[in-house]
Amino acid sequence: KIHKIAVIPGDGIGKEVMPEGLRVLRAAAERFGIELQLTPIAWASCDYYQATGAMMPDDWKAQLQSQDAILFGAVGWPATVPDHVSLWGSLLKFRREFDQYINLRPVRLFEGVPCPLAGRKPGEIDYFVVRENTEGEYTKLGGIMYEGTEREIVIQESVYSRFGSDRVLKYAFELARSRERKHLTVATKSNGIAISMPWWDGRADAVGAAYPEVTVDKQHIDILSARFVLQPQGFDVVVASNLFGDILSDLGPATTGTIGLAPSANLNPERNFPSLFEPVHGSAPDIYGRNIANPVAMIWSAALMLDFLGHREAHDAIVTAIEQVLVEGPRTGDLGGQASTTEMGEAIAARLGAR
Amino acid sequence: KIHKIAVIPGDGIGKEVMPEGLRVLRAAAERFGIELQLTPIAWASCDYYQATGAMMPDDWKAQLQSQDAILFGAVGWPATVPDHVSLWGSLLKFRREFDQYINLRPVRLFEGVPCPLAGRKPGEIDYFVVRENTEGEYTKLGGIMYEGTEREIVIQESVYSRFGSDRVLKYAFELARSRERKHLTVATKSNGIAISMPWWDGRADAVGAAYPEVTVDKQHIDILSARFVLQPQGFDVVVASNLFGDILSDLGPATTGTIGLAPSANLNPERNFPSLFEPVHGSAPDIYGRNIANPVAMIWSAALMLDFLGHREAHDAIVTAIEQVLVEGPRTGDLGGQASTTEMGEAIAARLGAR
Ligand SMILES: CC(C)[C@H](C(=O)O)[C@@H](O)C(=O)O
Ligand SMILES: CC(C)[C@H](C(=O)O)[C@@H](O)C(=O)O
DSSP: OEEEEEEEEESTTHHHHHHHHHHHHHHHHHHHTOEEEEEEOOOSSHHHHHHHSSSSOTTHHHHHHTOSEEEEEEOOOTTTSOHHHHHHTTHHHHHHHTTOOEEEEEEEOOTTSOOSBTTOOTTSSEEEEEEEOSSBTOOOOEEEESTTSTTOEEEEEEEEEHHHHHHHHHHHHHHHHHSSSOEEEEEEOTTTSTTHHHHHHHHHHHHHTTOTTSEEEEEEHHHHHHHHHHOGGGOSEEEEOHHHHHHHHHHHHHHTTOGGGOEEEEEOTTOSSOEEEEESSOOOGGGTTSSOSOOHHHHHHHHHHHHHTTOHHHHHHHHHHHHHHHHHOOOOGGGTOOOOHHHHHHHHHHHHHOO | OEEEEEEEEESTTHHHHHHHHHHHHHHHHHHHTOEEEEEEOOOSSHHHHHHHSSSSOTTHHHHHHTOSEEEEEEOOOTTTSOHHHHHHTTHHHHHHHTTOOEEEEEEEOOTTSOOSBTTOOTTSSEEEEEEEOSSBTOOOOEEEESTTSTTOEEEEEEEEEHHHHHHHHHHHHHHHHHSSSOEEEEEEOTTTSTTHHHHHHHHHHHHHTTOTTSEEEEEEHHHHHHHHHHOGGGOSEEEEOHHHHHHHHHHHHHHTTOGGGOEEEEEOTTOSSOEEEEESSOOOTTTTTSSOSOOHHHHHHHHHHHHHTTOHHHHHHHHHHHHHHHHHOOOOGGGTOOOOHHHHHHHHHHHHHOO
């Protein structure tokens, strides 16, 4: 079987880390005899918007629908296109229209990476954030009344469905059950957000009834964020709404040294649509153009893609190569090293070649 | 002038830390010749709810309106009363009906407190979170459709007014301007939350136009949370919506060692209504009853109250006493010590007595 992969670098450092993702992907494909058909795509970028006035062509969905997966860099260049325009015109559209309702984000402290938390060792930070990825707080619903006057009032609606919540909760319970500790933390804010969050807590109870082996604790997002810093060893799987998952999956990786490591998988588990794999970091305009971005999040995302496509051993080999290079170098600046994006990517690819 | 203070311990460790807050308050009052009339209040607690079916008596507002300030412990006892019932029936009512629209939360790393962030020194974490406290994401507006069926859909509304946003932004700009670094970070999430947050960014620009001396950066809440861990020295004043301020003001204190230190001031700056002073930590049912809670957040909150009532020197003396005890002990368990709540409170009060 040939896997068809759409390759979308996007903006900023997305364009710098993608070549390294592809380098390692090709090395893994060669070693494990995986056939890939890569289709580079220049749209879903602010450059394309500048040229055409839209983030993507009208037939974007038709073009991507036949792909098995999308490998994605990062979108956003606020100097020319406001973030809500660029993101709602690309990434957030993919997540929604391809029903990638699971955003799976591993958080892991690696050997060789200086930990910003005092005295933490690899093994003490090792959990998954499972983020709802298609509804919740991210909407364009609502509006502005008395616009432009002193009396201006803004309504922003969040929307949750039982369908949408139950399926992400179920996924998280399944993942927790498959792990050794079988523990699930449910992010909530039912003491303050008075309609949706008490309801969400109820859905967690209802879905959890089928998983008696899994221990559950519900934590309000404020104290949960604090505990990511104070007691990271207490987490195994964390399930959260779209917004809370967004916050936790930047905060978690920060506690492991750099968000330059964190990958993510935007999954449509039923495979009715292509799933999308991307670094958690964004386009980082502030460091773009110097070839200093850490390529690991991109490379690890490519590994998650191979895993999802059925190539577990290729995934494992890439993660092992990442682990080795994090210990032995070369390392980019965010890891305390001086290597370029390219040098770090080459080093990881080389490890894959050498069995 | 006699200051009239309503004293509401509330639930859980609120009942344990309040006596220490009062002990230190009385010591400061004596030393500085401040006249206080303290009125203890047993309602606004889950015990009261258990007995009466309501969190507060019908005339709560009339009873409190004549007070100059409210000293508050913590509310919440989820084993008997759901959090959204207890909080909306007490604390959140105070904030709204007394128009305490500023929630001011200092974050500061003290000498003598082991920092969970590797290698950080006092002085490197020292900023304020200014939180909008009366609107935004905390609402009971919205509802559930197809309730109890598979097709269930939940709408949760957030509400922002120009009036409500501009006044907290203005307060934050003023605070930033009064400080040495004159830097303001505006928390946003305009790339995902598509109606309210781009609008909020615009209000920050509009209000900020009157403060050319203040440097401003807008940060999305996900990366902002990450930077509280990775680059805390980059913050001076952070202004945020109700929910984002809630998260940041637990996360920030976590990076300074323990949320047992963090105080807060719920201010009605115009003094049309009593302001409320409370620890950031909640009622902590898991540690209640053992007299091990850290009383510093409560004591520091009492100091903020004295400052707001015009007694800056009493405030400063309490903070100095806290600083000394944090360095020399005794310390509660969350600080690595073995002292009881009472012992730590007594030690701080004793420092105040000894000039
Ligand atoms: C108890 C809860 C409703 C409250 C809040 O979210 O405002 C608390 O977390 C706080 O920060 O004061
Ligand atoms: C760029 C932004 C819209 C996006 C999000 O908030 O989902 C990003 O932060 C992420 O986490 O993938």
